[in-house]
Structures are given as C-alpha cells and as structure tokens.
Amino acid sequence: MSWLEKPVKALLLDISGVLRDGDQAIVGSLEAFQRLQEIGIPFRLVTNETQVTVQKTVEKLSKLGFTSISPSLIFAPAPAVATFLKETLSRAFLLVHPNVLPEFDGIETSDPNCVVVGDAAEHFNYSRLNEAFRVLLRLREENKEMQLYSLGKGKYYKEEDGLCLDLGPFTAALEYATGADARIFGKPNPVFFHAAVQDMKMSPDEVVMIGDDILGDVGGAQRAGLRGVLVRTGKFRISDENHATVKPDGIVDNLLQAVNLIMSHYN
Known part of the structure; x- marks a missing residue:
C-alpha cells in the first residue's frame, strides 16, 4: 500500500460519499470519525457542498452523530x-x-x-x-x-x-x-486543497485526501501534491478503480478501513 509507506500526519475528508449519503451516515463512518478524534490525527473536511451554508452542514452532521465539529474545520x-x-x-x-x-x-x-x-x-x-x-x-x-x-x-x-x-x-x-x-473555487482546484493543508500547518506530502470522487477528490488532491485514496462508497463506480487518467494511491472499502489501516501501520 504505497499511500502508507510515508507517515500520514493529517487527513482531508470529503463529506458526501465518505461520511454520509444523504441523511444517513455511511456504515463505519461514525466509528472511524470517533477513532480519528481519539488518536488526535489532524483533519479537515473539504466539500463542494453548495446547497447549504457551512453552519447548516455542521448541524446536519451533528444530527447524524458526528460531534465536536466546528465550522472552522470545514472548507467549502x-x-x-x-x-x-x-x-x-x-x-x-x-x-x-x-x-x-x-x-x-x-x-x-x-x-x-x-x-x-x-x-x-x-x-x-x-x-x-x-x-x-x-x-x-x-x-x-x-x-x-x-x-x-x-x-x-x-x-x-x-x-x-x-x-x-x-x-x-x-x-x-x-x-x-x-x-x-x-x-x-472548490475541488479540484489545488488552491482549495492547499488552503486546508496550510490551515493544519502541514505540507501537502504529509496529507492524505480520502474521497469518493475519482476526479475531484483523488485526482485533484494528487495534482496538489497530496496522496489520494478512493473509497468504495458514495458515488464510487467499479470503473473508477481502472480510470483512464487517475490512479489512486490507495483504494479502501470505506473510511473505517482507511482509518484502521493508518492505525495498524503506525502503532
């Protein structure tokens, strides 16, 4: 797993398709999110959500069980x-x-x-x-x-x-x-990724982006110098695993598997 060969010091997470699908938390995402908070890996939520305000996004996530999220953690x-x-x-x-x-x-x-x-x-x-x-x-x-x-x-x-x-x-x-x-102004613009990375006081090569969009999340992150990991949730399609132009650094079943791999690799 090439994306784990170098320490993962921080994460960028998409919201739709990684944490939730519509009004439902994706299986394993709540547990994964809680583990991230427990072990203290810095993260930011990067989303192209533009149907609601950032504050409403926080409230919606909170209702699904994703607690302790402040608007400052969300880049939209x-x-x-x-x-x-x-x-x-x-x-x-x-x-x-x-x-x-x-x-x-x-x-x-x-x-x-x-x-x-x-x-x-x-x-x-x-x-x-x-x-x-x-x-x-x-x-x-x-x-x-x-x-x-x-x-x-x-x-x-x-x-x-x-x-x-x-x-x-x-x-x-x-x-x-x-x-x-x-x-x-959103993904896949490298400036968008870099703003979230800089907010964590990290460099791009220390950060992994986890998303369900092969082009916007994975490809965009890679062009910005991050590692891009694709989840098989959200809008993922089997064809994404063999995309013509974007080759993910890693592919996982869901956010929970990604977090478990990170924890097992560095413990």
Whole structure:
C-alpha cells in the first residue's frame, strides 16, 4: 500500500460519499470519525457542498452523530468565493441555491460584473441560466472580462434516491455558450486543497485526501501534491478503480478501513 509507506500526519475528508449519503451516515463512518478524534490525527473536511451554508452542514452532521465539529474545520467553496468577491469589490449575479445565500450576505448584486454558479439543484432552470448567460454576454459586448466563478465542477453526486447532476454540466453550458473560462473555487482546484493543508500547518506530502470522487477528490488532491485514496462508497463506480487518467494511491472499502489501516501501520 504505497499511500502508507510515508507517515500520514493529517487527513482531508470529503463529506458526501465518505461520511454520509444523504441523511444517513455511511456504515463505519461514525466509528472511524470517533477513532480519528481519539488518536488526535489532524483533519479537515473539504466539500463542494453548495446547497447549504457551512453552519447548516455542521448541524446536519451533528444530527447524524458526528460531534465536536466546528465550522472552522470545514472548507467549502461558497465562503471562499464570498471572501474573494468582497476583496475585489465585485457585483455578482448569484446562480446558487437559496439555502446558501446567507454565505453571500453583503455582496452587491445590482449591475453585476460577474456570475457565480453553485449547485442550485431544482433552481437550475432556463430562466435563471439565461439570465447568467446574458450577464456574461453583456460583459463581452462592453469589452469587459467575462468573469464566471464556479463553486466546483463535479459531474454528479449521490443522494439516497440515486445519482444527481452536479453543477459541472451547468458551468460547462455557460462556458460553451459564451466562450468564458470558469474559475473553479472548490475541488479540484489545488488552491482549495492547499488552503486546508496550510490551515493544519502541514505540507501537502504529509496529507492524505480520502474521497469518493475519482476526479475531484483523488485526482485533484494528487495534482496538489497530496496522496489520494478512493473509497468504495458514495458515488464510487467499479470503473473508477481502472480510470483512464487517475490512479489512486490507495483504494479502501470505506473510511473505517482507511482509518484502521493508518492505525495498524503506525502503532
């Protein structure tokens, strides 16, 4: 197991597909999480969840039994892009889920000079997408940069009733229609991983990312200099084990197996 040859000093964990599926904790994830807390391995939760605020994510995890999680342990793209918008004095057209709008409090939305795309779910409709399209076209016609910011670019994710389209296809539609190049604020952007790693005062080669997304989690982490371990939970598919471009450093059945391997290898 190549990912265990060098000490694992810290972990990055995805939430959906690793800790939970929808409103259910994944088998073994609660036990694994408790063991991590007991042995004191530093970790951060890195997620492309953009349908709810970070605080709501904490509350949801707590109800499932994942206790002692503070918002500071969760790295999500909405707060990151909101900070960026404030720093750059940007005015945004927000194509996001209403539940995540509190993360954008204080952001000016009149006469937008950029478009922010999050996982709007059922709020991805023709009218809203067309509004975003028109904002970008107007910027181009005014010889201004078409600033399109996406809170991730995943293809799909898993809920209790099956796989669901993620925001990647909608971001790609806007790119195709306007010629804009989206700036990604979540996974797989290396900057996103590095922010969580630096928060733990670690270097990338000391940290392992555990996720169910072969491209966003594993491939993204590897490009950022981390080790990427794939779990056979969440949206995992058998074909991911022999992916054409991404070769995981390790593959485990679930988070519990990964934690047990780490503990047995270094005890």
